[in-house]
Amino acid sequence: MPRPARTRWTILGCLSIRPMSGYDIKAFLDRTLVHFWSESYGQLYPTLKALESEGLIESRMEPGERGPERNVHSITRKGRSELRKWLALPAEPSPPRYEHSLKVFFSHAAGPEVALEHVGRLREETLRTLEEYRASEARLEAMRDEAPWIPYWLVVLRGGIRYTEMTLDWCDESERELRALLP
Amino acid sequence: MPRPARTRWTILGCLSIRPMSGYDIKAFLDRTLVHFWSESYGQLYPTLKALESEGLIESRMEPGERGPERNVHSITRKGRSELRKWLALPAEPSPPRYEHSLKVFFSHAAGPEVALEHVGRLREETLRTLEEYRASEARLEAMRDEAPWIPYWLVVLRGGIRYTEMTLDWCDESERELRALLP
DNA sequence: GGTCTCATGTAAATAGTTACATGATTTC
DNA sequence: GAAATCATGTAACTATTTACATGAGACC
Numbered sequence: 001m002p003r004p005a006r007t008r009w010t011i012l013g014c015l016s017i018r019p020m021s022g023y024d025i026k027a028f029l030d031r032t033l034v035h036f037w038s039e040s041y042g043q044l045y046p047t048l049k050a051l052e053s054e055g056l057i058e059s060r061m062e063p064g065e066r067g068p069e070r071n072v073h074s075i076t077r078k079g080r081s082e083l084r085k086w087l088a089l090p091a092e093p094s095p096p097r098y099e100h101s102l103k104v105f106f107s108h109a110a111g112p113e114v115a116l117e118h119v120g121r122l123r124e125e126t127l128r129t130l131e132e133y134r135a136s137e138a139r140l141e142a143m144r145d146e147a148p149w150i151p152y153w154l155v156v157l158r159g160g161i162r163y164t165e166m167t168l169d170w171c172d173e174s175e176r177e178l179r180a181l182l183p
Numbered sequence: 184m185p186r187p188a189r190t191r192w193t194i195l196g197c198l199s200i201r202p203m204s205g206y207d208i209k210a211f212l213d214r215t216l217v218h219f220w221s222e223s224y225g226q227l228y229p230t231l232k233a234l235e236s237e238g239l240i241e242s243r244m245e246p247g248e249r250g251p252e253r254n255v256h257s258i259t260r261k262g263r264s265e266l267r268k269w270l271a272l273p274a275e276p277s278p279p280r281y282e283h284s285l286k287v288f289f290s291h292a293a294g295p296e297v298a299l300e301h302v303g304r305l306r307e308e309t310l311r312t313l314e315e316y317r318a319s320e321a322r323l324e325a326m327r328d329e330a331p332w333i334p335y336w337l338v339v340l341r342g343g344i345r346y347t348e349m350t351l352d353w354c355d356e357s358e359r360e361l362r363a364l365l366p
Numbered sequence: 367g368g369t370c371t372c373a374t375g376t377a378a379a380t381a382g383t384t385a386c387a388t389g390a391t392t393t394c
Numbered sequence: 395g396a397a398a399t400c401a402t403g404t405a406a407c408t409a410t411t412t413a414c415a416t417g418a419g420a421c422c
Contacts, residue, residue: 108335
């Protein structure tokens with residue numbers, strides 16, 4: 001039994017907001033969901049074709065406002081109903097891939113200095129992410145009543161904020177622990 | 184340029200602790216690292232062969248204590264040196280796959296009840312994980328001085344504990360937010 | 367003329383899971 | 395004798411990324 005192909009649901013989710021081209025979907029994902037989910041063009045374009053042939057989306061070419069023609073996709077009634085079915089299903093776990101944790105876990109083979117560098121880099125990355133999150137939060141707060149999906153986005157975003165804050169605390173604690181291992 | 188194949192480093196990391204069979208490695212990963220990293224037999228066995236042919240590990244058959252023969256692998260000096268090199272490199276980000284977040288994000292298309300169910304399920308899963316973590320923490324604390332790698336494992340484990348505690352707080356907050364959206 | 371953004375798509379390769387095949391030993 | 399655990403491995407498939415090919419329009 002194959003694992004569920006989640007690109008299709010991601011696309012359907014995006015199109016449930018508004019009609020988009022493949023490029024739009026990619027940009028939307030990269031701007032809004034980048035820390036929770038990502039897709040590449042290599043997945044997006046073939047899946048868009050499949051969804052059209054299944055009647056879950058409708059596509060039509062439109063002249064680009066500035067640039068080439070755009071292939072704009074809209075979700076159909078059938079697509080919306082499939083999306084709702086998928087949303088109601090429990091989330092499937094993805095195999096965990098925390099490379100930072102993996103490296104720290106095995107750092108005895110290299111020494112505490114190496115682990116400390118990983119923690120330091122993670123702190124910097126996390127600080128940058130937190131700034132992005134706070135900016136997004138302010139933006140979404142300001143337009144909270146403009147669209148009915150904003151509250152859901154905020155719920156997810158606040159999970160991200162909690163995650164980054166927790167990570168920074170962990171960095172503090174871990175640096176103390178690891179410095180104690182220094183020769 | 185292909186993405187780095189991280190199965191090899193995972194194997195080398197495990198063998199830096201002690202010699203293991205493929206079965207041992209899988210069991211070790213599933214018992215100790217399951218929430219941070221995972222590998223399947225389909226990746227493990229072929230990679231073990233590749234590592235042997237590259238001289239990073241050495242393998243020899245041994246009679247099983249209870250059961251069939253075991254193919255036991257040990258890390259070589261060259262393997263240890265390669266592992267150290269990889270450990271010193273910055274961690275590569277993995278594409279994020281938080282399906283819970285994805286579903287909550289798009290839950291406007293299905294309604295707050297659906298989002299609340301996801302949060303509820305996540306809480307239950309997280310509670311179970313937290314129990315496991317606490318048990319592991321107690322076990323590792325008790326044997327802290329028995330092996331020099333335990334402090335590194337504890338650092339990672341405490342990240343997991345913080346993560347689960349943060350998640351439970353998020354579930355509380357999100358349930359309040361989502362209940363306010365109920366009709 | 368050069369570079370950036372907009373825009374669509376394909377080909378090749380990798381990474382990874384799942385299911386299957388096989389069989390020994392131990393425990394009930 | 396059934397079931398669980400120990401143990402190795404392969405085949406088929408899916409998911410996914412990366413790199414490439416292509417080109418229009420805007421801006422400097």
